[in-house]
Amino acid sequence: MGSVPSQRTAGGPEPVLAGFGRYAGPATLILASLADGAKHGYALTKDIESFSGVRLAPGTLYEALARLQAQGLIEPVESHDRRRPYRLTAVGAQALQAHLAAQRKIADLGLRRLARSWGIA
Amino acid sequence: MTSPDGAGRRAARLLRWYPKSWRSRYGEEFAELLIAEISERPRSRARTADVVRGGIVARLTAAGLCGCTLEASAQVRASLVSLGCCVAIFVDLGAAMWSQLTIGWQWSEPDTAATTVAMVMMSAAMVALLGLAVAATVPVLWSAGSRLARGRHPGLLGPAALVVACAVIMFAGGRHFGNGWPGTGGHPWARQGLVPGGMAAFSWASTLSVSSYWAHPSALASFPAAELAWMALSPLAMAGLVVGAAALVRRTELSARVLDYETRLGTAACAAMAVFLGGCCAWIVDGGPGPRNLFHAGAIDAAGTVVMTIAFVAARQAARTARLGTARAR
Numbered sequence: 001m002g003s004v005p006s007q008r009t010a011g012g013p014e015p016v017l018a019g020f021g022r023y024a025g026p027a028t029l030i031l032a033s034l035a036d037g038a039k040h041g042y043a044l045t046k047d048i049e050s051f052s053g054v055r056l057a058p059g060t061l062y063e064a065l066a067r068l069q070a071q072g073l074i075e076p077v078e079s080h081d082r083r084r085p086y087r088l089t090a091v092g093a094q095a096l097q098a099h100l101a102a103q104r105k106i107a108d109l110g111l112r113r114l115a116r117s118w119g120i121a
Numbered sequence: 122m123t124s125p126d127g128a129g130r131r132a133a134r135l136l137r138w139y140p141k142s143w144r145s146r147y148g149e150e151f152a153e154l155l156i157a158e159i160s161e162r163p164r165s166r167a168r169t170a171d172v173v174r175g176g177i178v179a180r181l182t183a184a185g186l187c188g189c190t191l192e193a194s195a196q197v198r199a200s201l202v203s204l205g206c207c208v209a210i211f212v213d214l215g216a217a218m219w220s221q222l223t224i225g226w227q228w229s230e231p232d233t234a235a236t237t238v239a240m241v242m243m244s245a246a247m248v249a250l251l252g253l254a255v256a257a258t259v260p261v262l263w264s265a266g267s268r269l270a271r272g273r274h275p276g277l278l279g280p281a282a283l284v285v286a287c288a289v290i291m292f293a294g295g296r297h298f299g300n301g302w303p304g305t306g307g308h309p310w311a312r313q314g315l316v317p318g319g320m321a322a323f324s325w326a327s328t329l330s331v332s333s334y335w336a337h338p339s340a341l342a343s344f345p346a347a348e349l350a351w352m353a354l355s356p357l358a359m360a361g362l363v364v365g366a367a368a369l370v371r372r373t374e375l376s377a378r379v380l381d382y383e384t385r386l387g388t389a390a391c392a393a394m395a396v397f398l399g400g401c402c403a404w405i406v407d408g409g410p411g412p413r414n415l416f417h418a419g420a421i422d423a424a425g426t427v428v429m430t431i432a433f434v435a436a437r438q439a440a441r442t443a444r445l446g447t448a449r450a451r
Contacts, residue, residue, distance in 0.1 A: 041154035057168055058154050059175025062147060066190040084150040 138176025200443035207436035217331035220324035242400030283365030299326035
């Protein structure tokens with residue numbers, strides 16, 4: 001599969017999300033959601049649903065949150081509420097940037113080829 | 122709409138799928154999310170299935186069988202404990218089969234090449250597992266012993282005492298009941314077998330509880346009371362030994378080097394288990410029919426092999442997770 005090596009950009013950060021396996025999708029959505037500020041579990045679910053149309057189930061959401069936290073990509077925010085918010089760390093922001101840049105390259109390439117061979121712009 | 126109380130109760134029920142350590146970390150916030158989800162969509166089989174799956178994954182992660190959400194050394198320790206439990210189950214069942222076969226060989230050699238090769242494979246693997254168990258035990262006992270000697274033993278004394286007591290019971294019982302068996306090399310009719318008779322006898326007596334006699338209560342009733350008591354006590358002693366050893370590994374602050382060393386031994390143990398299983402399968406396929414055949418494989422052997430295969434698969438997974446943990450710790 002070519003997607004994993006393609007995440008490695010020359011001189012860029014290590015493809016941290018490559019090690020997430022089947023959680024790479026939910027992890028990307030969570031990081032993208034947290035990119036504009038801290039959110040708790042339910043707010044994350046609603047935000048992700050609004051921008052991607054994907055509703056992350058609670059078990060999947062918390063598996064991905066636990067993995068992201070263990071990798072130091074997100075961190076919990078002190079809260080007196082039972083709903084604990086999470087925020088992106090600097091490492092998480094870098095990992096998300098590298099991952100999305102790699103995805104954009106693939107998307108650009110695919111769109112160019114579609115336009116050339118199929119006439120779909 | 123579901124009432125807040127009803128949603129809370131359902132969330133609490135769903136939360137039980139997760140292990141205690143996970144609940145103490147994420148329980149409150151996860152329950153809040155579940156309550157919000159249930160209030161919005163009261164019925165969702167997909168959500169229930171997802172939470173159940175997540176709970177199982179969290180339990181496997183806590184047992185060191187998958188994932189990488191634990192702190193690296195905690196993950197290695199959890200994996201090693203699971204690996205040790207799997208190896209103990211494997212060795213207990215494997216030793217029961219192997220000792221029956223080696224005792225048979227005290228009387229006559231197998232009459233097919235396949236069973237002979239199978240027994241050599243099983244014997245070599247059993248010796249390797251024994252050596253690996255000794256090599257794995259020494260650093261743990263050393264670390265635990267040195268902490269106990271220095272008075273730094275929060276929670277170590279109980280498991281250490283349990284391990285010693287259960288090991289003494291297993292050794293004394295194995296020796297006592299092994300000496301009572303005529304076909305183990307000490308008897309003048311018995312010929313020299315593949316392994317020393319005493320070793321076969323000890324292995325047989327230690328695993329006396331792994332027996333198809335449990336399914337035949339009338340035959341079991343004719344056994345001497347002491348033997349029946351040993352059949353009931355020895356699994357408890359074995360379980361105590363494993364539980365005590367697991368607690369020692371969890372509570373002794375083993376260095377990264379020792380954890381790495383133990384992980385390598387665990388990987389080697391998996392290879393020995395594979396060799397033993399290979400021999401075991403060859404014997405079961407080749408073993409002649411009829412209870413009068415010394416090398417006949419019965420239903421209990423086939424069932425034992427299935428359980429050993431499951432233990433092997435779990436041990437391999439634990440060894441893999443331990444390796445990932447040691448790599449993260451470096």
